Amino acid sequence: MQQNTLLVEIGTEELPPKALKGLSEAFTEALSSLLNDNEFSFAAVKSFASPRRLAVQVKELSAQQKDKVVEKRGPAVNVAFDDNGNATKAAEGWARGNGITVADAERLVTDKGEWLLYKAEVKGQPLAEVLPDLVNQALKKLPIPKPMRWGNGTAQFIRPVKTVTMMFGDAVIAGTVLDVQAGNYIQGHRFHAPQGATLAHADDYETTLEEIWVIGDFDKRRQRIVEGIATLANELNGQVIEDNDLIDEVTALVEWPIALSASFDKKFLAVPKEPLIVTMKDDQRYFPLEDGKGNLLPAFIFITNIESKDPAQIISGNEKVVRPRLADAQFFFETDKKTTLAARVDGLGNILFQKQLGSIKDKSARIAQVAAEIAKQLETDATVAARAGLLCKADLSSQMVLEFPETQGVMGMHYARHDGEAKGVAEAIFEHYLPRFSGDALPATKAGAAVAIADKLDSLVGIFGIGQVPKGDRDPFALRRAAIGLLRIIVEGNYRSLDLEKLVAVSMDSFGAVLTADNVKADVVDFLLGRFRAWYQEQGIAVDVIQAVLARRPTSPVDFDQRVHAVTAFRELPEAEALAAANKRVSNILAKVEGQLPQVVTDSLLSEAPEKDLAKAIIAARDASSAALQQGNYADALKALAALQQPVDVFFENVMVNADDDAVRQNRLALLNQLRELFLQIADISILN
Known part of the structure; x- marks a missing residue:
């Protein structure tokens, strides 16, 4: 059977960068699965994805579906024939529907009985006849939450579709996909090759793209970016702050990546590095640099989509763009320092935590009370923990955090140091947000652990206490994440003295008469214990091991962990x-x-x-x-x-x-x-x- 390479490309307006990689993988998976389900054989599949295209290249694809035999079972023999052996109307109707006579039918004999059987040989259809429909089906399977329409057509996709290319070897497969007639034209780089190109053969796709200034292979383009950044960072004696998500996003924004470096005024280094990093990475998609000691350098690397003859102009433009953003951060920092964290606490009364549970000021007071009790159990300074608990949310009213929400906690730490608060208080203010995500660092100090546990407990007990238990995908207060973070802090910190029932009881006391739900303590403890299952399964621990320990309901997280690992070994x-x-x-x-x-x-x-x-x-x-x-x-x-x-x-x-x-x-x-x-x-x- 004839085989050749298939190329399918959907040329679009700029695709959402954070979704590009997922869309590409989904398109490749959907199309290859449909080809396989429709009896087309092939050797390999390769994905291509750039800001203005999704493409799939299929190697050694058969030009036609495999012929197959379809078995159509008819009525049971005792129903197909009467007592005299004559065919019944049921048998004759079935045979007529299949274009045969009853006498032509074969018999299917199983241990459950005997049936009439018709084996029909179905000839495989040519690829050219079925491909447009398969491509349309594959595109409908993509994870697109809000498809859009464009022009006067009825087609819907994540972005307007400009071109569709479908080639089998050197032949164009005719058809319509998303209201666009397929051809062999592919879009080039928007600036370097706006004329695009005509594809001569499906095997030439990648090389043709590079001729029109497009690196279509996402991973190849990403590697070029990584290498370009590494080279410039080495020349600047700096280290790039690792951020794989940012690299993926930038890879999805450019088709012909060129790495360049730029600088900014050293005076901005007087501002804590965190907001500077946030504005460079999140607002501008820049890669900040640090020295070997973790200090921010007055330089950054960026990726441009143009290979300019005068890169100095591009560098100068980016330096001009970033300067006002850094100046904003500097202004916010200097302004915020004029008001102490302690003076900001009263203002937290104007920020609502939850209608029934009060303001952030109320929450801070509860955190301070509970953190002090936990600190005593951890045999650390309860005064430090209480002070940190009281101030831990104060930076939420600062201009810096209002502008850069990602810096909450870390700015609280910097402002606490500026205010002359104790070192332990400043550290605990930052650490109480940890862990912020799966695999994140944990509080390094006992005071920080106490405040972090108290904060997470307050959310869990408070929300459960008013009957708003997480259900399904609904978890607006991120209680599942808070629960796993709390367990990680206790287990990985080896805080043997902490017991979930006692912790929940202490937190409940801090609410006074606010809580209205029944069985709050038991429900919160069960919820926390239930989070162990998800956490351990991520570590590859067998479900039956977790269930064996859960059956005994040990409420000390450290003790629970020891049992799980012991049973795993047993x-x-x-x-x-x-x-x-x-x-x-x-x-x-x-x-x-x-x-x-x-x-x-x-x-x-x-x-x-x-x-x-x-x-x-x-x-x-x-x-x-x-x-x-x-x-x-x-x-x-x-x-x-x-x-x-x-x-x-x-x-x-x-x-x-x-x-x-x-x-x-x-x-x-x-x-x-x-x-x-x-x-x-x-x-x-x-x-x-």
């Missing part, structure tokens, strides 16, 4: 499978016991050797695991309990638990109960698969 032991099965069997037996479970094992009632051996083994395992359990060393405790596998197996093979003698039966149930309780001190391993 799960790999050769004894684990048999012991999990045995515990499941024990749980099922004990679940059927009515009334109080027997607790005490009477030695004189142990008559058979296997039950005597198990009783001795349980005592030995209890003694062997006791010290490890007291130290929270659950891994060693489970290793000690693994020795029970052989006596447990022998017991179940040779001993009838439900003996006729009630006293013997009760004694054996007590023995099994003690066995189960040993494991339940750590987790319910009967849940393990």
